Amino acid sequence: MITDLNPALILILGALLIPALKASLRTTYVLLLPVLSFLQLYPLPAGSRTEVEVLGMLLSTLHLDKLSFMFAVIFHIAAFILMLYSLHSRDRLQQMVSLVYAGCALGVVLAGDLVTLFIYWEAAAISSVFLIWARRTQASYRAGMRYLIVQVISGLLLLSGIILHARASGSIELTQLDLGTAGGLLIFLAFGIKCAFPLLHNWLVDAYPQATVTGTVVLSAFTTKMAVYALATTFYGAEILIWIGLLMAAFPIFYAVIENDLRRVLTYSMINQLGFMVVGIGIGTELALNGTAAHAFADILFKGLLFMSMGAVLLRTGRINGSDLGGLYKSMPYTTVFCVIGAASISAFPLFSAFVTKSMIMEAAGLEGYTFTWLVLLFASAGVFHHAGIKIPYFAFFAHDSGIRCKEAPTSMLVAMAVAATFSMCIGIFPQTLYALLPYQTDYQPYTTTHVITQLQLLFFSALAFTWLVRQGLYPPELRSVNLDADWLYRKPGRWLAQYAVRAVVASEQQVIVWVKRLSFDVGVRLHRHHGPQGLLARTWPTGSMVLWVAFLLGIYLIFYYVY
Amino acid sequence: MNGKKNKYWLDSSSNVRKLVYGLYALCAALMLLDFFYHKHIYFPFENWFGFFAWFGFIACVILVLLAKQMRKVVKRNEDYYGDH
Numbered sequence: 001m002i003t004d005l006n007p008a009l010i011l012i013l014g015a016l017l018i019p020a021l022k023a024s025l026r027t028t029y030v031l032l033l034p035v036l037s038f039l040q041l042y043p044l045p046a047g048s049r050t051e052v053e054v055l056g057m058l059l060s061t062l063h064l065d066k067l068s069f070m071f072a073v074i075f076h077i078a079a080f081i082l083m084l085y086s087l088h089s090r091d092r093l094q095q096m097v098s099l100v101y102a103g104c105a106l107g108v109v110l111a112g113d114l115v116t117l118f119i120y121w122e123a124a125a126i127s128s129v130f131l132i133w134a135r136r137t138q139a140s141y142r143a144g145m146r147y148l149i150v151q152v153i154s155g156l157l158l159l160s161g162i163i164l165h166a167r168a169s170g171s172i173e174l175t176q177l178d179l180g181t182a183g184g185l186l187i188f189l190a191f192g193i194k195c196a197f198p199l200l201h202n203w204l205v206d207a208y209p210q211a212t213v214t215g216t217v218v219l220s221a222f223t224t225k226m227a228v229y230a231l232a233t234t235f236y237g238a239e240i241l242i243w244i245g246l247l248m249a250a251f252p253i254f255y256a257v258i259e260n261d262l263r264r265v266l267t268y269s270m271i272n273q274l275g276f277m278v279v280g281i282g283i284g285t286e287l288a289l290n291g292t293a294a295h296a297f298a299d300i301l302f303k304g305l306l307f308m309s310m311g312a313v314l315l316r317t318g319r320i321n322g323s324d325l326g327g328l329y330k331s332m333p334y335t336t337v338f339c340v341i342g343a344a345s346i347s348a349f350p351l352f353s354a355f356v357t358k359s360m361i362m363e364a365a366g367l368e369g370y371t372f373t374w375l376v377l378l379f380a381s382a383g384v385f386h387h388a389g390i391k392i393p394y395f396a397f398f399a400h401d402s403g404i405r406c407k408e409a410p411t412s413m414l415v416a417m418a419v420a421a422t423f424s425m426c427i428g429i430f431p432q433t434l435y436a437l438l439p440y441q442t443d444y445q446p447y448t449t450t451h452v453i454t455q456l457q458l459l460f461f462s463a464l465a466f467t468w469l470v471r472q473g474l475y476p477p478e479l480r481s482v483n484l485d486a487d488w489l490y491r492k493p494g495r496w497l498a499q500y501a502v503r504a505v506v507a508s509e510q511q512v513i514v515w516v517k518r519l520s521f522d523v524g525v526r527l528h529r530h531h532g533p534q535g536l537l538a539r540t541w542p543t544g545s546m547v548l549w550v551a552f553l554l555g556i557y558l559i560f561y562y563v564y
Numbered sequence: 565m566n567g568k569k570n571k572y573w574l575d576s577s578s579n580v581r582k583l584v585y586g587l588y589a590l591c592a593a594l595m596l597l598d599f600f601y602h603k604h605i606y607f608p609f610e611n612w613f614g615f616f617a618w619f620g621f622i623a624c625v626i627l628v629l630l631a632k633q634m635r636k637v638v639k640r641n642e643d644y645y646g647d648h
Contacts, residue, residue: 257631258639330572366606374607378616382623398574450604457594458620464591465624467584476632482645484638491645 002040004050006062007072008110008120010037011079011103018096027087030095034079037106041072049112057172060112066439067293071109071229073437074297075102077423078221078304085308085416086214088315094134098218101127105222109229114162114172114187117230121158125151128223131215132207140210146487147207154193156551161186163548177234188235194227195278196271198247202487204271205255209263209320213311216263220270220307221300228277228296237284245282246376249275253383255485260321260478262392263310266303269346269388272380273299279377280361283368286440291360293439298345298353298427305342305420306392309335312409312417313396319404322391322478327401335409336397338417345424347389347459348381353427355455356434356446363444382462389459390466395478591617 014033021029046069050062064072079102086095104127107120129151132144165183166172177184193200204224208216235241248271256268273295280292312335313328314320329336341352348354358381365374408414427434435442469475505512573579595614603611610616 253627254631254634257628258635329574369606371607378619379623379627382620383627386624386627401575448604449601453594453597453601454603454610454616457598457614457616460587460591460594461617461620462624464587465621465628467587469625469628471584474632475628476635479639480642481635481639482642483635484640 005040006050006107006110007037007041008103008107010040011106012100012123015096015099015103018099019092021092023090026092026095030083030086030099031080033099034076034083034102037079037103038073038076041069041076051112057115059116060174061107061116062110063112063174064110066437067229067232067289068109070293070297070437070439071225072106074225074300075106075109075222078102078300081304081416081419082214082218082221084419085217085311085413087412088410089214091134091212094131094212094214097127097130097134098214101131101218102222105226108226111174113174114165117174118155118158118162121226122152122155124223124226125155128219131218132211134215135210135212137210143207143210146491147203150193150203153555154190156555157186157193158190159551160548161188161190174233176236179235179238179240188238191227191230191234192244194223195231196224196227196248196274197244197278198251199486201248201252201271202485205252205264205267205485206487208267208270209261213315217304217307217311220266220303224270224274225296225300228274228281228292231278232281232289232292236281236289239282241278241282242370242373243282245275245278245280246373247275248272248278249380250376250383253380253387255483256383256387257391258476258479258483260323260480262320262322262325262396263307263314265322265387265392266306266310269384270299270303272384272388273303273346275380276358276361276377279373280364283361283364283370283373285364285368287360287367287442287444288364290438290440290442290444291357291364293437294357294360294434295354297434297437298357298424301420301423301427302342302345302353305338305417305424306346306388308413308417308420309339309342310392310396312413315413316406316409317404321480322395323480325396325402325404326399327397328404328406329397330401331404331406332397332408334414335417336393338414338421339393339397341421341424343389343393345428347385348455349428349459350447350452350455351425351428353424355428356431356444357427359446359451359455360442360444378458382458385459385462386466390463 011033014036018026018030044062044064046064046066048062048064049060052059052061079099082098082102083095086098089095101124104120104124108117108124111117111120125148129144129148132140132147161183162172163183164186165177165181168181168183177187179185179188189200193203196204208219211219231241250272252268252271252275256265256272259265259268277292277295277299280288280295282288310320312332313325316332317325317328319325345352345354348358362374362377362381365377409417431444431446435444466475595617598614605611612618
C-alpha cells in the first residue's frame, strides 16, 4: 500500500498503459490492475480522508465511510469480472476505456466533496461513450452521440447545482442536501438523469443495447450504481424518491414484455431494479438504506451475469432479437445454466441473492406501513420474474428451436460468468458475509417459513401465468419492431423543431445583417451606458456566475451539434 | 436429421407436457401449504388464503395483456428512426 495514493488513480493511470503492452503480458496486466487497486483500498481505515488544495479550494479526493467502502468493493469485483469477460477480445482500446471508466466510477464513490465528485462524474461520462462507439456501426455512433449529450447535460446540471449550493451554503461537502434549494434541486436532477428517473431514462434504454458485447456489461455495472450511491448519500429520506422509485419499478416492465432486443429487455429490467433501490433511499430508514446498498451490490452481479450471457449469445450467433433466437441450450449449455442462475437471482428465488437484498427493501416498506408502496413493489417483483426471469432464458435458449447451431462461449467468458454466478449464490446462501459490508448493523432474517413459502407462491404462480398465456396463444409474440418511448420527443419533434429553427436563422441571414447594422449604433449608446465608467455590467462578477454561463452556452452548443 | 430429432429431452412434446404438469402440481402444493403454517405479516390482506399465489398470477396476466394493448400505440417499424 502506498500512502495517499487514491485507488481510482491506479485504475485510471494504470489503464493508460494497456495499448502499449504485448498481448501475452496484457492478459495478466488487466487482471492485476483491479487487484492492485483493491489492495490499496482494503487496508484504509474507515473514516480516512485525503485532502488536496487546488485553486484555493480544499478538496477531499478520498473519504471512506461504510457505504463508499461497500460500493468501492463491488466496483472492484465488477472490474475484475469484466476484465475476465473481455479477454477474448483483441480490442485493447476497449479494455483501456473500461478500466478508465471503472476507475472514474470508483473516484465518484470515494469522493469526499461535491467538486471531486463532479470531476470523476464527467470523466466517467466521457470515457464510457467509447464503449458504445467501439461497436463501430452507424447506429451505435448516433446512439453514442445522444448518450453523450444526455450525460453532459447531467454534468452541467450537477456543476450549476454545485455552484449555487456552494454560494448559498459556503460548503462543498458531500452531505445531505436540501431539495428545497435551487442548488439542491439541480443536483437532484443531475443524479436523477444518471439513475434513469422516469422520462429522464431514455439514454439508458437507447444506448446500452448499441454498445459492444463487453461494453454493455461494463456500462451496466457502473453509471447507474454510482448515481444510486450519490442519491443515497445526499437525498436519503426524501419522500419524493418513493414515488419516483415506484414508477421506475412498475412502468418499464410493460416495455420489457413487448421488447424484442433481449439486451434492451435487460435495460428495462435494470430500471425496474433501480426503482427498488430508489424506493429504499426514499424510505430512508437504516433497514431501507441497507437494502438499497445490498441490492445495488447484488444487482451489479446478477445483472452483469444476465448481460454477459446475452453478450455471449450475440458474440456467437450475431443476433440478439428474441424473434431470431431459440433452442440455444443445445449449443451453449453452460451459458444457459449461468443465464438461469442470473435469472433466479434477479427473480429473488430462495438461495439466490435478491431473495435477501430486495426483501430488505420490501420489509422496510412493510415495517413503515407503506401499503401502496409495498403492493406496487410486489407487483414489480412478480413482473421482474416474468420478463427477466422467464422471458430472457426462454426466448434465447428454449422456446422454438431457431435451428442456430454455434460454438459455446469462449472459456474466459464462461469463467467470468461462473464467478458472477458464484457470488450471486453466495449472497443468497450466506447473507451474513454481505451484512458485514452494509452501512448499518443488521440481523435481518430472510429465511423464515413465511418468507420462503410466500415468495415461492408468488414466483411459481407467475410462472404458471406465463405457461398458461403461452399455451393459450395469448402471449404477445416477439416481433421485429421499435417501441416508442420518451426518447421519441427528442428524436422526432425535438429534431424537427431544432432543424427548423436553424434553417430559419440561416434563411434570414441577409435580413439579420441589415438589422445588425441598424442596431449597432443603438447598441453603442447602450454599451456606454452599461459598460462605461458608471455602468452596471462594468462591475466585477463572481467566477461562479461566469462558469454558470459557460455551462449554459456549452449546453446550447451541444444541442446544435446534435442537430447537425 | 430425423434420427437426431429427439436427441434432447425437451424436444419431445410429451416431456414438455410432463414439465407443465409438474408445474401445476407444484403450484397446487404451494397453495395448500397455506393451511399448515402461521403467517408473519405486515398487512391484514396477506392472511387471505393463497394471497401471494393469486397476486402473482393475476399481476402477470394483467401485465402481459396490458403490454399487448400498449403495442397498438407504441409499436413502429424497426427502421422508424432511420438509423437501425
